[in-house]
Amino acid sequence: MAKTALKPVPKEPALDRTCMRDRIREMLVARILDGKYPAGTQLKELALAREFNVSQAPIREALRELEGSGLVTSERYRGTRVRGADVDEMRESYELRATLEVRAVELAIPCAPEVIVDLEQFHRDMADAAARDSERYIDAAVRFHRRLTEASGNRVFVTVWDSLHFDIRGRIVLRRMVARGSSLAPQVKMHRELLDRIRAKDVPGAQQMMRKVFARVDDAFRRH
Amino acid sequence: MAKTALKPVPKEPALDRTCMRDRIREMLVARILDGKYPAGTQLKELALAREFNVSQAPIREALRELEGSGLVTSERYRGTRVRGADVDEMRESYELRATLEVRAVELAIPCAPEVIVDLEQFHRDMADAAARDSERYIDAAVRFHRRLTEASGNRVFVTVWDSLHFDIRGRIVLRRMVARGSSLAPQVKMHRELLDRIRAKDVPGAQQMMRKVFARVDDAFRRH
DNA sequence: CCATGCTAGATTATCGATAATCGATTGCTA
DNA sequence: TAGCAATCGATTATCGATAATCTAGCATGG
Numbered sequence: 001m002a003k004t005a006l007k008p009v010p011k012e013p014a015l016d017r018t019c020m021r022d023r024i025r026e027m028l029v030a031r032i033l034d035g036k037y038p039a040g041t042q043l044k045e046l047a048l049a050r051e052f053n054v055s056q057a058p059i060r061e062a063l064r065e066l067e068g069s070g071l072v073t074s075e076r077y078r079g080t081r082v083r084g085a086d087v088d089e090m091r092e093s094y095e096l097r098a099t100l101e102v103r104a105v106e107l108a109i110p111c112a113p114e115v116i117v118d119l120e121q122f123h124r125d126m127a128d129a130a131a132r133d134s135e136r137y138i139d140a141a142v143r144f145h146r147r148l149t150e151a152s153g154n155r156v157f158v159t160v161w162d163s164l165h166f167d168i169r170g171r172i173v174l175r176r177m178v179a180r181g182s183s184l185a186p187q188v189k190m191h192r193e194l195l196d197r198i199r200a201k202d203v204p205g206a207q208q209m210m211r212k213v214f215a216r217v218d219d220a221f222r223r224h
Numbered sequence: 225m226a227k228t229a230l231k232p233v234p235k236e237p238a239l240d241r242t243c244m245r246d247r248i249r250e251m252l253v254a255r256i257l258d259g260k261y262p263a264g265t266q267l268k269e270l271a272l273a274r275e276f277n278v279s280q281a282p283i284r285e286a287l288r289e290l291e292g293s294g295l296v297t298s299e300r301y302r303g304t305r306v307r308g309a310d311v312d313e314m315r316e317s318y319e320l321r322a323t324l325e326v327r328a329v330e331l332a333i334p335c336a337p338e339v340i341v342d343l344e345q346f347h348r349d350m351a352d353a354a355a356r357d358s359e360r361y362i363d364a365a366v367r368f369h370r371r372l373t374e375a376s377g378n379r380v381f382v383t384v385w386d387s388l389h390f391d392i393r394g395r396i397v398l399r400r401m402v403a404r405g406s407s408l409a410p411q412v413k414m415h416r417e418l419l420d421r422i423r424a425k426d427v428p429g430a431q432q433m434m435r436k437v438f439a440r441v442d443d444a445f446r447r448h
Numbered sequence: 449c450c451a452t453g454c455t456a457g458a459t460t461a462t463c464g465a466t467a468a469t470c471g472a473t474t475g476c477t478a
Numbered sequence: 479t480a481g482c483a484a485t486c487g488a489t490t491a492t493c494g495a496t497a498a499t500c501t502a503g504c505a506t507g508g
Binding site for chain 3: 042044045046047056060074076077078079080
């Protein structure tokens with residue numbers, strides 16, 4: 001309730017190059033991301049306005065942007081709520097992601113060595129965190145896959161990838177897998193093989209391994 | 225300049241179930257779509273507000289929604305402009321679309337007969353319009369591909385497909401092809417074969433044909 | 449007891465006005 | 479005349495207040 005929030009530009013009217021609406025939007029995204037606003041939470045405009053020491057207008061605009069990008073939904077005179085993905089939509093999102101990344105890995109294979117270096121680093125992070133810290137694991141995994149998508153050289157791939165908020169969804173999937181007692185070790189191993197085949201420039205092999213990775217994720221969904 | 229626009233809710237304050245912001249957004253989308261606002265057009269808030277007989281606020285919110293969905297961009301204190309896709313981004317969008325639809329056709333093949341019926345209808349429209357009315361051709365082609373994407377059963381596919389605004393981009397590509405003197409007849413023929421293979425439930429054949437369709441589109445881009 | 453209508457409180461939608469910022473122009477100086 | 483700063487008009491960003499609408503709870507009548 002207190003002003004944990006962004007400062008209301010107390011003195012310096014210049015120097016801060018971002019407008020309220022942008023800062024508020026990022027604040028809201030962050031809170032949705034870290035679970036502070038779970039799915040279904042109503043985002044009340046005046047309450048947020050009071051908290052951030054701004055008027056209703058920039059709050060509304062931030063919400064409209066989030067609505068456009070699909071993170072929240074709003075209904076006339078009934079407010080704006082954090083959009084929760086049901087299991088079906090989650091599976092469908094991952095179906096799309098799998099399709100996208102199978103193609104991305106093909107485009108990325110003739111890639112520069114620094115991509116491999118990055119992927120190696122992220123894979124080390126994954127392996128390191130797998131047994132001990134599942135939140136750190138998912139961070140590394142998200143970075144791995146996003147980097148690979150970037151390496152495709154197709155910016156629209158990346159935009160779409162980002163717009164589906166796998167950074168958020170990933171956590172949900174992961175918790176589901178962990179809760180079911182699934183070990184992350186097989187995932188680490190599969191990513192190792194994926195990376196080896198990328199380095200060997202083995203396109204069909206890498207694509208097949210990518211499919212295997214996502215098949216395992218889909219298993220986590222199928223088992224309710 | 226005059227009020228060709230939506231009525232400002234003259235009397236009946238009830239009965240219209242959509243808010244200003246939604247009507248304004250749809251109005252703006254329509255104008256972008258039909259070329260009334262070409263890429264780069266600055267959308268001035270007060271001017272639009274005057275035209276629509278509303279205040280600045282609902283205009284801004286409509287713009288923020290469009291920004292979230294990527295149709296316009298805005299820069300602090302410099303206004304909002306219609307986003308124009310450069311050729312590179314266009315190619316990348318179609319790369320994504322091809323990837324998506326190659327997968328969609330695979331998912332759609334065990335589809336209900338009514339899907340085939342729809343596709344047949346749209347293909348007839350394409351064939352009918354190909355030689356005479358390229359705008360009608362593109363309408364039919366867009367419907368054909370969107371219907372096929374729907375038939376995949378994956379709603380996220382459709383959402384992403386829609387979000388990339390191929391209904392708009394398609395027109396641009398088409399004009400490019402027509403301007404280069406390309407006949408649409410080969411496209412019609414390829415779609416005919418695609419449809420035949422879908423009906424024959426020949427997944428690899430249909431996928432291959434889909435790739436051919438998009439390869440031809442990419443040609444139109446490659447030739448500047 | 450149930451259905452219907454009404455009121456109060458909460459919340460969103462819109463307004464009109466003001467502040468902040470930008471781009472171009474003008475006028476001054478050397 | 480080139481450079482530069484002050485200024486002006488246009489435009490966006492934000493504000494505070496008001497109108498419209500929703501929900502829940504209560505009252506009323508059958």
